[in-house]
Amino acid sequence: MGMGTRARALIGGGLTALGLAVFSATPALASGSDRMGQPTPGGIGLQPAASPLKVEAHVFHDFILLPIITLIVVLVLGLLVWIVIRYNKKSNPVPAKWSHNTLIEVIWTVVPVLILVGISLFSFRLLFAYHDMPTPDLTIKATGNQWNWAYEYPDQGIAEYVSNMLPEEEIARRGMSHDLYRLAADEPIVVPVGKTVRVLVTAADVIHAFALPAFGLKIDAVPGRVNETWFRADRTGVFYGQCSELCGVDHAFMPIEIHVVSQAEFEAWVASKGGSMTPKTAAEAPGGTVAQAAAGTTGAPTVADGAVAVPAPAAPAAATPAPVAAPAAPAAH
Ligand SMILES: [Cu+2]
Numbered sequence: 001m002g003m004g005t006r007a008r009a010l011i012g013g014g015l016t017a018l019g020l021a022v023f024s025a026t027p028a029l030a031s032g033s034d035r036m037g038q039p040t041p042g043g044i045g046l047q048p049a050a051s052p053l054k055v056e057a058h059v060f061h062d063f064i065l066l067p068i069i070t071l072i073v074v075l076v077l078g079l080l081v082w083i084v085i086r087y088n089k090k091s092n093p094v095p096a097k098w099s100h101n102t103l104i105e106v107i108w109t110v111v112p113v114l115i116l117v118g119i120s121l122f123s124f125r126l127l128f129a130y131h132d133m134p135t136p137d138l139t140i141k142a143t144g145n146q147w148n149w150a151y152e153y154p155d156q157g158i159a160e161y162v163s164n165m166l167p168e169e170e171i172a173r174r175g176m177s178h179d180l181y182r183l184a185a186d187e188p189i190v191v192p193v194g195k196t197v198r199v200l201v202t203a204a205d206v207i208h209a210f211a212l213p214a215f216g217l218k219i220d221a222v223p224g225r226v227n228e229t230w231f232r233a234d235r236t237g238v239f240y241g242q243c244s245e246l247c248g249v250d251h252a253f254m255p256i257e258i259h260v261v262s263q264a265e266f267e268a269w270v271a272s273k274g275g276s277m278t279p280k281t282a283a284e285a286p287g288g289t290v291a292q293a294a295a296g297t298t299g300a301p302t303v304a305d306g307a308v309a310v311p312a313p314a315a316p317a318a319a320t321p322a323p324v325a326a327p328a329a330p331a332a333h
Contacts (some may be wrong), residue, residue, distance in 0.1 A: 037239035054216030144208025
């Protein structure tokens with residue numbers, strides 16, 4: 001953790017402590033107890049950031065929302081205390097008879113509107129940052145099932161594989177911390193560090209939600225619909241998320257585990273999964289003419305063997321639209 005990040009975390013932690021001091025005596029306030037990529041027992045505040053979007057979300061939370069919330073809480077508390085002391089029966093035996101004050105009503109209508117407009121400006125700025133995905137280096141499709149996640153790497157030709165939660169006994173057998181129960185999975189997502197990863201999120205049965213707190217991600221997984229989000233991990237490590245939409249009896253048992261590794265390790269993992277780093281053009285994509293021609297001769301792995309439920313198009317490959325439409329260039333914010 002660099003000095004700047006640490007200082008910011010301390011300031012954020014301080015504001016969090018101030019905002020919650022009234023009703024919290026939680027000991028784990030110091031950022032030193034924060035664990036990268038997973039929840040901190042007893043922690044309050046957000047998980048440490050491992051992507052630019054999460055950094056921006058931290059700034060929005062720590063420097064916009066928390067100060068405003070704290071000021072409002074202090075103001076309301078001060079007004080209450082003032083009224084209790086100044087206008088109780090003993091101090092103020094003869095109460096005033098008036099019931100309306102136009103000036104005060106205008107103030108307490110206009111000031112909250114200004115506060116909300118001010119918050120919305122920063123909020124929209126953050127939303128636009130989520131929306132303006134840079135050109136992705138990698139695409140992962142994540143499908144929520146009752147009750148696991150399945151991942152597919154269409155560009156690398158890695159067919160969909162299922163990621164199940166590690167049972168409690170398996171966590172113990174591997175000597176892992178029990179805190180990782182319901183976070184750890186048998187088959188993680190693997191991505192290279194520093195690369196823009198597009199995540200296409202959908203579901204096969206009911207609505208789930210794909211959430212990775214360290215990257216600031218949470219997006220619904222809706223049957224029949226493909227939602228899109230992105231992240232760029234700025235450090236290697238293991239990060240955990242969970243399904244975040246109540247989806248049935250085993251909702252709490254479908255964690256998301258993601259490994260951020262070096263490019264070389266990623267390529268080795270892709271090879272171990274039977275994939276290929278060679279970018280596929282539209283013609284080489286599953287069902288494309290090149291894939292059909294090459295499958296029998298080179299033995300190159302393809303995902304046309306039924307793993308992907310995309311019927312081979314009858315149209316010529318040249319007419320097939322590129323599978324990846326380049327997003328608009330990110331706007332400068
Ligand atoms: Cu779910």
